[in-house]
Amino acid sequence: xxxxxxxxxxxxxxxxxxxxxxxxxxxxxxxxxxxxxxxxxxxxxxxxxxxxxxxxxxxxxxxxxxxxxxxxxxxxxxxxxxxxxxxxxxxxxxxxxxxxxxxxxxxxxxxxxxxxxxxxxxxxxxxxxxxxxxxxxxxxxxxxxxxxxxxxxxxxxxxxxxxxxxxxxxxxxxxxxxxxxxxxxxxxxxxxxxxxxxxxxxxxxxxxxxxxxxxxxxxxxxxxxxxxxxxxxxxxxxxxxxxxxxxxxxxxxxxxxxxxxxxxxxxxxxxxxxxxxxxxxx
Amino acid sequence: xxxxxxxxxxxxxxxxxxxxxxxxxxxxxxxxxxxxxxxxxxxxxxxxxxxxxxxxxxxxxxxxxxxxxxxxxxxxxxxxxxxxxxxxxxxxxxxxxxxxxxxxxxxxxxxxxxxxxxxxxxxxxxxxxxxxxxxxxxxxxxxxxxxxxxxxxxxxxxxxxxxxxxxxxxxxxxxxxxxxxxxxxxxxxxxxxxxxxxxxxxxxxxxxxxxxxxxxxxxxxxxxxxxxxxxxxxxxxxxxxxxxxxxxxxxxxxxxxxxxxxxxxxxxxxxxxxxxxxxxxxxxxxxxxxxxxxxxxxxxxxxxxxxxxxxxxxxxxxxxxxxxxxxxxxxxxxxxxxxxxxxxxxxxxxxxxxxxxxxxxxxxxxxxxxxxxxxxxxxxxxxxxxxxxxxxxxxxxxxxxxxxxxxxxxxxxxxxxxxxxxxxxxxxxxxxxxxxxxxxxxxxxxxxxxxxxxxxxxxxxxxxxxxxxxxxxxxxxxxxxx
Numbered sequence: 190x191x192x193x194x195x196x197x198x199x200x201x202x203x204x205x206x207x208x209x210x211x212x213x214x215x216x217x218x219x220x221x222x223x224x225x226x227x228x229x230x231x232x233x234x235x236x237x238x239x240x241x242x243x244x245x246x247x248x249x250x251x252x253x254x255x256x257x258x259x260x261x262x263x264x265x266x267x268x269x270x271x272x273x274x275x276x277x278x279x280x281x282x283x284x285x286x287x288x289x290x291x292x293x294x295x296x297x298x299x300x301x302x303x304x305x306x307x308x309x310x311x312x313x314x315x316x317x318x319x320x321x322x323x324x325x326x327x328x329x330x331x332x333x334x335x336x337x338x339x340x341x342x343x344x345x346x347x348x349x350x351x352x353x354x355x356x357x358x359x360x361x362x363x364x365x366x367x368x369x370x371x372x373x374x375x376x377x378x379x380x381x382x383x384x385x386x387x388x389x390x391x392x393x394x395x396x397x398x399x400x401x402x403x404x405x406x407x408x409x410x411x412x413x414x415x416x417x418x419x420x421x422x423x424x425x426x427x428x429x430x431x432x433x434x435x436x437x438x439x440x441x442x443x444x445x446x447x448x449x450x451x452x453x454x455x456x457x458x459x460x461x462x463x464x465x466x467x468x469x470x471x
Numbered sequence: 472x473x474x475x476x477x478x479x480x481x482x483x484x485x486x487x488x489x490x491x492x493x494x495x496x497x498x499x500x501x502x503x504x505x506x507x508x509x510x511x512x513x514x515x516x517x518x519x520x521x522x523x524x525x526x527x528x529x530x531x532x533x534x535x536x537x538x539x540x541x542x543x544x545x546x547x548x549x550x551x552x553x554x555x556x557x558x559x560x561x562x563x564x565x566x567x568x569x570x571x572x573x574x575x576x577x578x579x580x581x582x583x584x585x586x587x588x589x590x591x592x593x594x595x596x597x598x599x600x601x602x603x604x605x606x607x608x609x610x611x612x613x614x615x616x617x618x619x620x621x622x623x624x625x626x627x628x629x630x631x632x633x634x635x636x637x638x639x640x641x642x643x644x645x646x647x648x649x650x651x652x653x654x655x656x657x658x659x660x661x662x663x664x665x666x667x668x669x670x671x672x673x674x675x676x677x678x679x680x681x682x683x684x685x686x687x688x689x690x691x692x693x694x695x696x697x698x699x700x701x702x703x704x705x706x707x708x709x710x711x712x713x714x715x716x717x718x719x720x721x722x723x724x725x726x727x728x729x730x731x732x733x734x735x736x737x738x739x740x741x742x743x744x745x746x747x748x749x750x751x752x753x754x755x756x757x758x759x760x761x762x763x764x765x766x767x768x769x770x771x772x773x774x775x776x777x778x779x780x781x782x783x784x785x786x787x788x789x790x791x792x793x794x795x796x797x798x799x800x801x802x803x804x805x806x807x808x809x810x811x812x813x814x815x816x817x818x819x820x821x822x823x824x825x826x827x828x829x830x831x832x833x834x835x836x837x838x839x840x841x842x843x844x845x846x847x848x849x850x851x852x853x854x855x856x857x858x859x860x861x862x863x864x865x866x867x868x869x870x871x872x873x874x875x876x877x878x879x880x881x882x883x884x885x886x887x888x889x890x891x892x893x894x895x896x897x898x899x900x901x902x903x904x905x906x907x908x909x910x911x912x913x914x915x916x917x918x919x920x921x922x923x924x925x926x927x928x929x930x931x932x933x934x935x936x937x938x939x940x941x942x943x944x945x946x947x948x949x950x951x952x953x
Contacts, residue, residue, distance in 0.1 A: 198611030254531030254863055263860045289860075298708045304603045304620035306613070322612075324602055325525070325595015326620055327535035331853065332707045336533045336861035340595065342526030367524040368595025453857060456708060 216394075217295075217314035217417040217435070218375050219461035220404070221427050222288055225448075225468060226411035227262075229286035233403035233412065234260045237290075239357075240376060240402035242364050244345035257339045259373040260403050263287040285467055288412070290403065291316060291337045291373035292452065292460030295435065299329035299338060307370070313380065314417070314461065318372055325368040334453050338372045341365050375414070376401035396422040417461065433463050474567045474753045475901070477908045484749075484901055488645075488894045489652055491744035499743040499887065506883035513877020516870045517592060525595055529868035533861040534853045538871045539593035540703075541845040542878060545728065546586030547627070547700050548721070548841065552729025553579025553634065554693040557641065558686035566907065567757050569900040570749040574740060574890060575733050576638045581885040582732075583631045585878050590623070592874055619702045626699040630692055637685045643668050643678065644899040660892075697721045704848065711791035711852035716779065720772040727769045727811075728841035730762040734834035736886070738827055740895055749896050752825050759824045766815035766837070773812070787857055795851050799864045804847050810840025 237243060237260040244257050267283035297316045299308050307322035308329055318338075330338035344367040350358060358364060361378040365371050376399075383398040396415055404412040415424025417435065428434070431449025432442040438457050440450070448466040520527050530537060553576040560568040591597050603614050603624045614621045647668035650661035668674060698718035705717040714720075737758065741750040780792045795804045814836050823829050854864050889895070 194609060195607050195611075198609075199613075201611065250526065253526075253529070254534070254865070255526050256532070261860075287860075301615070301617040302619065302707065303615050304618040304624070305599075306615035306618075322602070323596070324599045326590075326593075327595065328618070328620060328703075328707075330532070330535045332709065334708060334857040336856060336858050339532060340525070340530075340535060342530065343524035370595075456857070 213312075214314045214418060215312045216419075217461065218293065218380065218399075219314075219415065219417040219424055219428070219463070220290070220375070221413040221424055221449075221463045221465065223411045223413075223465040224285070224287065225465060226409040227286045227288060227467075228409055229262055229264060229284065230408065231262050232406045232408060233288055234258055234262055236260075236402040236406035237373070240359055241374070242358050242362060244341070244349040244365075246343075246345065247348070250342075255342045257341075257371070259337075259339065259371070260288065260290045263289055283469065287464075288403075289335060289337060289452075290462070291375075292335055292458070292462045293375060295459040295461065296457055298332045298334065298456075298458055302328040302332050304328070315375060315377060315380075316372075317377070318370060318374070320363060320365050320369050320371065323369045325370065327370065329370060334456055334458065338370055341367045341369050341371065343367050396424075428463055431463065431465065435459060435461070473751070473908070474757075475570065475751055475904060475908065476748060477905055479748060479905060481902050481905070484898055484905070485648055485652070487746070487748060488896050488898050489649065491746065491895060492649070492891060492893075495743045495891065496745070499891070502739070502743075503884065503887045506880040506887060509877045509880025510884060511877075512873045513880065516873035516877070520592075520870050520874075521597070525593075527868065528871045529865060531863070531865055533856060533863060534850070534865040536593070536849055536853065537865070538846065538867045538875050539589050541849045542842070542875045543586050543589035543593075544700055544721070544845040544848070545842050546582045546589070546878065546882070547697060548725030548728045548845075549582035549732050550579040550586065550630070550634070550729065551693050551697060551722070551725035552733050553577070553638075554689050555726055555729065556733065557637070558689045558693070561682075561686050562690075566904050567754050569904045570746075570751075570754055570896050571733065571737060571758070572900070573638075573641070573897045574736055574886075574895045575729075576634065576641065577886060577889045577893075577895070578729075578732060578736060579634045580631065580638050581882055581889065583627065583634065584885060585882040587627060587631065588878065588881070590620075619699065619706045622699045623703065626696045630696045633685070633689055633692055637682075637689055639664075640678070640681055640685060641897065642893060644670065645894045645897060648898055649894060657892075694722055697725045704852075709852050709856055710785065710787035711780075711795075711855075712848075713788075714776060714780070716772060716776050720769075720776060723765060723769040723772050724841060724844060727762070727765045728838050730758065730765055731834040731837035731841070734758055734762065734830055735838070738831040738834075740890060741827075744890070744895065746896060749901060752827070755827070755830060756821075756824045759818045759830060762834075762837070763815050763818035766811070766818075770812040773808075787855075791852055791855050794855050795847060798851065798855070800847060800851050800854070803843050804851075807840050807843035807847055810836050811844060814840065 237258070238245065241259060243259060246256055250256070263286065265285045265287065267285070293314065293316045295310070295314065297308070297310070300310060300316065303309075304326055305322055305324055307319045307324070309317055309319075311317045325340070327340055330336070330340060346355070346364065350364075359378075361382070379401060380399050384394060387394045387398065394416075396419060399414065401414055404414045413424050413427060415422040417425055417428065419425060420429075428449065431447045432444065433440055433447075433449040433451065436459055438455050440454070448468070449463050450466060451460050451463055454460065528537070528539075553572075556568045556575040557572040560572070591600055594600060603621055605614055605616075643665055646661050646665035647670065650658065650665045653661055698721065701717040701721035704712035705714060707713060734755070737750055737755060740746055777792065780788045783789075795801065814833060817823050817829070817833050823833075850865075855862055
């Protein structure tokens, strides 16, 4: 290690960080969730568990709030419309579902607070989490308004995947040990494979080459995945048709009928996931 | 009522303070054993948590932080009083601080050493703790300089180093007195630590200058440290944390709990070491008045915080505020308000201020309130963030309570060992105080010096550098205080 080396490192660090880690993005992976189509079947969540080696913590710990569901389908129940004295037991509760995965915010609140820069923005527009670098201060999870970051409160190798279940673990990514934060990666291992394959075959990445596990599994095709920089992609067109744009804290729509919105965009987190509002029959 | 008995002889001061390092009351040993037992609880809990993971502390999603961070802030806050007493009051020449500033400074150092443990205990992978420091490696990986946790690491290590150095520098003349009166291992220790202090003119001059420079250096540092700790919260986006008044609010809270802790330790030391002559009721009363003033500042800032959230019309912040008032944590919140803002009015009564047992109990109540305040900063926000699906109430497990409990033992042990090994009342400064109080400043210093022996008719030809007389035959103690 020479002084020259250190200074070079430092200047490189300064160059890449002066704008808070802003890059000329190669891609900007994003998603769209149509809440009209979502039936709340939880298949996306199960697929995510299988694809990403998520620990199954068991009923007790899940109840305590120590679950690891990167893709969670939130259920909200409407207030039942009851006559006086009517029991709530069998009444109709209109259920609505909100599948929440990491929103891959472009101005992610989790990134600046990590003391060791274990979470940062990649040139793919992804909010990456480096497990090896994480020291488990858990500040990122505290500062995520969506609460989409999950912490390994225990070691789960034996309890989650007892023999021979460990044989079904996905070899494309690691199993995380206790004390590490984790979250949805948009199946970054699939993104890597697709990009590597494309470059090996000297071809450009085509829209549809990459499908995260949840998108692949969704039976009603409520989830759409794609590149927001590529204006020809299905996702970009969907965003454009709903008049939702990146980099705004409020969408000014010409057509108020358009259903697209982003969760908590007024907090200026600039998420890359668009939701399409559910329309209810009256 | 006088702050100190002016007729006390300088030799008597040395004798009393040096005696404190030898034979404390039995209560001292009981307290020390209790502290070690408390540490044992915490160590057992920490080993268990380290082995099985942070989940054993009952931490969950979304309660990623809890008592560990709250207690961390509490101990950092505690450390501010030492700087207040020794640096700020030194600069404004409030000389009543002199009998009590030494242990307050020790409290600063030791509470920082306690506080520093908490970020480690709370880390998921504590073995990688050093990654928050900007050490140089060939891999070119640096910490994230935008993170308030990294600022914390810098601020606390700077403050700990400076306050330890400040404590040590202020002790040098006293260590020389100890050296001249000690035997065995203590003699060796004090000889090494007193750095060859002989009490000559040049040494005093350098000493004074260094002490003043350190005091001036520490004051902004103390303010910045707690401001930076507050930015752990203020820099975040969460409702209830993202509050502009947090830095002054934290600093006021810090001084408040520190002053209350000084009263507690004042009473204990006075009892353990029979310091009735030095830690007088009058000094206690002044400390109480100071605490009262700071308590009112803290109350005012609290009200400001509520008002600004209330009129700010930010819905989630308002919800968190209302949750503090009426939610699941409300009982603790109201206990905190009662302990922190109502109880200090006991200081308004002269009789209570001068009554040692009441002040002891009161100071502990105030600190309970301040500890609850920190908990009420951390937890209600986590239980109510932005996203309704993550609203949750969590109660800490026994693991957390044991570690928090043990931290008091750790602090207590460090402190008790310190006051036994080092002079906990500053001998030379008390002498100064007595000297000034006698009102003899205008008289012949030689005459004043020799009046300590009671014989005013000694020849005034002897030099004033006898404190550490090289021969060691006549360890005339006390001349350092001139």
